[in-house]
Amino acid sequence: MKIVIYLYNGITMLDAIGPYEVLRNIPDADICFVAEKIGEVQADSGFIDINVNHRIADVHKADILVIPGSTIAFLEEMKKETVLNWIRQIDKTTTWTTSVCSGSMLLASAGLLTDLKATSHWKPLNLLSKFGAVPTRERIVEEGKYITAAGVSAGIDMALYLSNRILGENETKAIQLILEYDPQPMFESGNYSTADEKTIKTAEKKLAKDAKKGLGLLGMLKYSKSIFDMIK
Amino acid sequence: MKIVIYLYNGITMLDAIGPYEVLRNIPDADICFVAEKIGEVQADSGFIDINVNHRIADVHKADILVIPGSTIAFLEEMKKETVLNWIRQIDKTTTWTTSVCSGSMLLASAGLLTDLKATSHWKPLNLLSKFGAVPTRERIVEEGKYITAAGVSAGIDMALYLSNRILGENETKAIQLILEYDPQPMFESGNYSTADEKTIKTAEKKLAKDAKKGLGLLGMLKYSKSIFDMIK
Numbered sequence: 001m002k003i004v005i006y007l008y009n010g011i012t013m014l015d016a017i018g019p020y021e022v023l024r025n026i027p028d029a030d031i032c033f034v035a036e037k038i039g040e041v042q043a044d045s046g047f048i049d050i051n052v053n054h055r056i057a058d059v060h061k062a063d064i065l066v067i068p069g070s071t072i073a074f075l076e077e078m079k080k081e082t083v084l085n086w087i088r089q090i091d092k093t094t095t096w097t098t099s100v101c102s103g104s105m106l107l108a109s110a111g112l113l114t115d116l117k118a119t120s121h122w123k124p125l126n127l128l129s130k131f132g133a134v135p136t137r138e139r140i141v142e143e144g145k146y147i148t149a150a151g152v153s154a155g156i157d158m159a160l161y162l163s164n165r166i167l168g169e170n171e172t173k174a175i176q177l178i179l180e181y182d183p184q185p186m187f188e189s190g191n192y193s194t195a196d197e198k199t200i201k202t203a204e205k206k207l208a209k210d211a212k213k214g215l216g217l218l219g220m221l222k223y224s225k226s227i228f229d230m231i232k
Numbered sequence: 233m234k235i236v237i238y239l240y241n242g243i244t245m246l247d248a249i250g251p252y253e254v255l256r257n258i259p260d261a262d263i264c265f266v267a268e269k270i271g272e273v274q275a276d277s278g279f280i281d282i283n284v285n286h287r288i289a290d291v292h293k294a295d296i297l298v299i300p301g302s303t304i305a306f307l308e309e310m311k312k313e314t315v316l317n318w319i320r321q322i323d324k325t326t327t328w329t330t331s332v333c334s335g336s337m338l339l340a341s342a343g344l345l346t347d348l349k350a351t352s353h354w355k356p357l358n359l360l361s362k363f364g365a366v367p368t369r370e371r372i373v374e375e376g377k378y379i380t381a382a383g384v385s386a387g388i389d390m391a392l393y394l395s396n397r398i399l400g401e402n403e404t405k406a407i408q409l410i411l412e413y414d415p416q417p418m419f420e421s422g423n424y425s426t427a428d429e430k431t432i433k434t435a436e437k438k439l440a441k442d443a444k445k446g447l448g449l450l451g452m453l454k455y456s457k458s459i460f461d462m463i464k
Contacts, residue, residue, distance in 0.1 A: 031279040101412075151410075157416050164418060174434035183422070186404070
């Protein structure tokens with residue numbers, strides 16, 4: 001069971017590590033973290049980097065492809081023809097093609113979600129429509145072999161959902177217990193549709209600050225105000 | 233706000249990345265991943281490694297210390313006097329000393345949890361009593377400045393709990409929304425106390441297989457059967 005997770009500079013780490021931690025419990029899972037180049041891939045926070053040992057040019061197939069999201073770096077990835085071509089090629093070999101958070105923007109940009117429902121982090125969700133997909137505010141959206149998940153932590157739910165499809169209920173319940181995934185958040189503020197206005201405003205302010213930091217970091221002061229407003 | 237997260241070979245990645253992804257949203261968070269040596273730290277799965285740029289010998293204080301757990305490598309860490317001494321020293325400077333999963337075994341081994349209630353992953357939980365702590369089957373246990381969390385995914389809840397203590401409800405709800413932490417597991421099998429027997433047996437089998445792999449990997453065929461039975 002070859003599971004390929006695409007990493008890139010500016011990635012949101014939990015988007016990748018959530019699904020990884022679930023899927024590594026699939027018997028015979030062979031998880032391959034891959035990037036454009038071999039070497040360090042830095043997270044959006046700037047506090048951590050992963051050492052990547054495989055480059056996309058050398059990885060030609062996958063049973064499961066996972067595309068994690070990012071605070072802002074996905075805008076850069078969406079413009080890379082090499083990356084989009086690689087995604088299209090791998091997708092031809094997959095049983096499941098999946099994304100977490102803004103990772104769905106890459107799948108949409110590669111033309112894989114045309115006229116399909118898809119989700120992403122709540123903030124850039126509507127941007128999906130610019131690339132042919134139908135933005136859908138749900139935690140997990142399944143369209144044939146394409147499974148997209150909402151923001152950051154939704155990757156854990158998505159991977160368990162996928163595990164259930166692949167291994168069935170018994171094994172998946174055991175994986176859930178191994179991860180002790182018995183979530184007990186103190187507040188019910190994790191869903192955009194039910195969060196109060198104050199929480200949404202505070203979150204948007206924090207995201208805008210992060211995006212500006214990211215823009216500085218990556219030298220991406222080249223986006224139109226309309227796109228920036230959508231994603232910040 | 234200096235947040236220090238200790239990494240070591242054999243670590244369970246989500247134990248570290250869950251709290252990191254929450255805590256990095258604290259204003260002025262300065263997150264420092266630290267290990268015994270500078271360089272690569274490999275996860276328990278063998279599929280991923282983090283590049284660590286700080287060594288414990290150079291890190292002398294923290295506002296928050298986070299000790300993540302591992303499938304089996306914590307047994308090795310508990311025997312390292314250099315590591316335990318460093319934990320004791322850092323703890324003297326912290327406002328909060330925390331752990332996720334079997335990370336609490338390191339805090340207990342360092343003598344920091346003596347006669348205090350503490351939790352860990354459900355599997356090795358009782359081992360805490362061998363090191364003076366009082367095993368407590370709860371998702372988050374707070375004893376003064378010591379906060380211990382249950383297995384793997386519990387680190388996300390723990391970090392939000394901590395964020396609430398530090399920043400209060402408004403900011404914490406916003407962080408929860410940024411992470412879109414609106415968990416929707418398909419099954420209710422993540423809690424040991426309520427999981428059915430079949431799920432527990434399947435999980436224990438999978439953990440035993442992982443532990444044996446870990447023992448092979450780390451050359452740790454030196455533990456008594458009684459300890460191995462407790463943690464496998």
